[in-house]
Amino acid sequence: MHSQTLNLLENISVLVVEDDELARTAIKQGLKAYCRSFFVAKDGLEGLEVFKKYPIDIIITDIHMPNLNGFEMIKEILKLKSGQLFIVMTSYDTDKNILSSINEGACSFLRKPLDIEDLQTALLLNSGNIKYKKLQLTDEVLIDYQTEMIYKDGEVVYLSHKSNKIFWMLSFNVNKLVSYELFEDFVYEGEVINHSTLHNAILRIKKQFKSLNIENIPNSGYILRK
Amino acid sequence: MILVIVLFSMIMIHNFYFIQSKLEVLSELNRKAISKDIDYTIHSWIEQRINNVESNEGYLSIKALEGDHDLIKKYLNTFLNNRLFFDTVQVYVYDYYFYANTKLQYDFRKGLNQKDFIENKMVIKRPWLVNTKKTKTTTMTIVEEHGTLLEKTINICTPVIRNNDVKAILCGIIKVNEILEKVKKLHFPKNAYYFISDKKGNVLTKISEKKRKAIKEIFSKNILDMNSLDYQESLLNKDILTIRKFNHFDWYIGVAIDNSVINSKILHKFTTNSIILFLLFFILIIIINSSHEFLRRRVEKQKEEYEYILAHRSRMSEIGELISGINHQLYQPINSLSLLLSNTLFLQKHKKLDEETLNENLIMCQKATKLMSNTIKIFRNFYRCNESVTEFSLEEAINTVLQVMHIDLVRNNILIEMDYSSKENIITSVENFLQQILLVLIQNAKEALLLSDNFDKRILIKVNVEDKYTYIDVIDKADGISAEVMPTLFKNMKSSKKNLGSGIGLYFAKKLAKEKLGGDLILQKSSSPTTFRLSFLNKLQTKEPLCIVKP
Numbered sequence: 131m132h133s134q135t136l137n138l139l140e141n142i143s144v145l146v147v148e149d150d151e152l153a154r155t156a157i158k159q160g161l162k163a164y165c166r167s168f169f170v171a172k173d174g175l176e177g178l179e180v181f182k183k184y185p186i187d188i189i190i191t192d193i194h195m196p197n198l199n200g201f202e203m204i205k206e207i208l209k210l211k212s213g214q215l216f217i218v219m220t221s222y223d224t225d226k227n228i229l230s231s232i233n234e235g236a237c238s239f240l241r242k243p244l245d246i247e248d249l250q251t252a253l254l255l256n257s258g259n260i261k262y263k264k265l266q267l268t269d270e271v272l273i274d275y276q277t278e279m280i281y282k283d284g285e286v287v288y289l290s291h292k293s294n295k296i297f298w299m300l301s302f303n304v305n306k307l308v309s310y311e312l313f314e315d316f317v318y319e320g321e322v323i324n325h326s327t328l329h330n331a332i333l334r335i336k337k338q339f340k341s342l343n344i345e346n347i348p349n350s351g352y353i354l355r356k
Numbered sequence: 357m358i359l360v361i362v363l364f365s366m367i368m369i370h371n372f373y374f375i376q377s378k379l380e381v382l383s384e385l386n387r388k389a390i391s392k393d394i395d396y397t398i399h400s401w402i403e404q405r406i407n408n409v410e411s412n413e414g415y416l417s418i419k420a421l422e423g424d425h426d427l428i429k430k431y432l433n434t435f436l437n438n439r440l441f442f443d444t445v446q447v448y449v450y451d452y453y454f455y456a457n458t459k460l461q462y463d464f465r466k467g468l469n470q471k472d473f474i475e476n477k478m479v480i481k482r483p484w485l486v487n488t489k490k491t492k493t494t495t496m497t498i499v500e501e502h503g504t505l506l507e508k509t510i511n512i513c514t515p516v517i518r519n520n521d522v523k524a525i526l527c528g529i530i531k532v533n534e535i536l537e538k539v540k541k542l543h544f545p546k547n548a549y550y551f552i553s554d555k556k557g558n559v560l561t562k563i564s565e566k567k568r569k570a571i572k573e574i575f576s577k578n579i580l581d582m583n584s585l586d587y588q589e590s591l592l593n594k595d596i597l598t599i600r601k602f603n604h605f606d607w608y609i610g611v612a613i614d615n616s617v618i619n620s621k622i623l624h625k626f627t628t629n630s631i632i633l634f635l636l637f638f639i640l641i642i643i644i645n646s647s648h649e650f651l652r653r654r655v656e657k658q659k660e661e662y663e664y665i666l667a668h669r670s671r672m673s674e675i676g677e678l679i680s681g682i683n684h685q686l687y688q689p690i691n692s693l694s695l696l697l698s699n700t701l702f703l704q705k706h707k708k709l710d711e712e713t714l715n716e717n718l719i720m721c722q723k724a725t726k727l728m729s730n731t732i733k734i735f736r737n738f739y740r741c742n743e744s745v746t747e748f749s750l751e752e753a754i755n756t757v758l759q760v761m762h763i764d765l766v767r768n769n770i771l772i773e774m775d776y777s778s779k780e781n782i783i784t785s786v787e788n789f790l791q792q793i794l795l796v797l798i799q800n801a802k803e804a805l806l807l808s809d810n811f812d813k814r815i816l817i818k819v820n821v822e823d824k825y826t827y828i829d830v831i832d833k834a835d836g837i838s839a840e841v842m843p844t845l846f847k848n849m850k851s852s853k854k855n856l857g858s859g860i861g862l863y864f865a866k867k868l869a870k871e872k873l874g875g876d877l878i879l880q881k882s883s884s885p886t887t888f889r890l891s892f893l894n895k896l897q898t899k900e901p902l903c904i905v906k907p
Contacts (some may be wrong), residue, residue: 153691219691
């Protein structure tokens, strides 16, 4: 594979979740240099934490790991960001069946043992599948999923930490309901919040981006409509 | 068993007495029947003759009664030879003559005094003549020695009455022996005997001297009512005797049955019967016993075979489960190796490989291969079934089990917590068996946790080494063990393992703990947290316990 081809990866952000240290190191060696950003995690739990903190385009994950296994991690992440892409590494045939039963098309499978080039190829193929790289939400607002940047009339806008998270929660799930529980989980780190607290935060976002259509579904959550 | 035999013999004894009493009643009836039979026979026989004499009396013509010798001779000849009822006949015609045996004996008209003849003390008394004339009816008289027949006879005499006057006495004479011959022809049971006696107890029939005396004694003691026609009972030398008077004359018929014969006969029959019964009973017991033994052995043998199959099966399933573990445990380093090597090649191809990275990668490759060989070693040791007693580190032994199960547990998100508080670490036992039991317990806890909704998916292993025994508790917070499963928890015949995982495993784990490690495996606590406690000897003495599955 040519270096030029690999340079196509320079725009994507990758998270590798693998419990075997040697494998993790090897993957890091083979990928980190070509990606925009590269993260590693040693199990599902750590992977979930990293996902919540950073914008990730593609997650490469093992299935059998302690604490939170890959299967459970994927379920959690899909709740937060329904369009998330996964590359699953596994040595078991049966795992594919389990995973495909909960998810259509978001996963590609790699059979262990792996060559580094298998991984690179898979990444390249999947980078084309990244659902939205940039999205014009309204005439006024453009968002870049890969960098998690918000543009208002062509200008980059920075939101406060919590508002930013709320904004991206809604953006990851355009036209889909984001429940109160997910907000609590993702934005407020599991803390039980008063609905009015969230409502106030949403109002602040609306104030900033007047054209955004954020709808409240009573007792359920919010939907960002495009 | 003894109770049955005692009961059996009591029933037999009871039966014996019951049969005996029944037989006594029967023999009494039998005696009466025999004497009646004899009586009847003799009676009817005599009756016939009496009738014959009485009817013939009417044919005596006046002429014959008044001295016509020819006529009377002719009459007597006809009378005697017509029916052959009598041995001889005789007629005494008053004032004329006395004919005996169809021959003229005395002619009273020729000098012999009639009175002298009747009362002749020198010859014989003639009671038959006197009695018949006196009663004017037919009489029967026993004559000790008959004048012409010269033996004991019975004279049946009837008066010949003409014009209210006894003109003559007509007699039919029968030898006593004749009657006795008649009686002899009757059929008797073997143990019965009879006699006929006169009223003084003189026995007329053939009988042993001893009995003759005894009979005489009975008669002389006057215990019998001599005139009654009823059956009377007495004892004759311990034999039961039935005596009855004859209808027509002063004779007595006695029938006795030898009691000892009866008893010994009963006893004999009874003993043979009971011996046969007892033998049959005994044989039955032997047959039952041996068939029971046979069945027991068969069941035992089948159980052994079944156990062998089960042991094999449980082991196979264990092995199967762990082979997938091995698989994955080997895939991990192979995967690392593959990645590292391909990566190194890739870097070199793009001229980006510096010496430091190469070095690092090679070291990591070495690590991976070591990991592989280690994994193989652990699994090989685990399944080599080394059953010898050795000294080993308890902690390491447990860690090996955890390593073997690592992938399986990780895959199911189950965490193992060790509570190893004991200082003592080296024990002497069969490491392999200990590990197999732990494997079963952890597997069991794992399966329970998987079925449970509890999020606390931890298995706590608590090790406590005491003076003689070591206790290892395997604790989980799953749903516990239901009361239905409890009784069959350690049994091999368990059909449903849904609630508890490998029941076969638990059965063999307990068996191993008890038989091979000198300890036990018990369910310490059935509800959450479920606790299984394995105990085993710290210093096992046994030489060479057997591996339950032969390699």
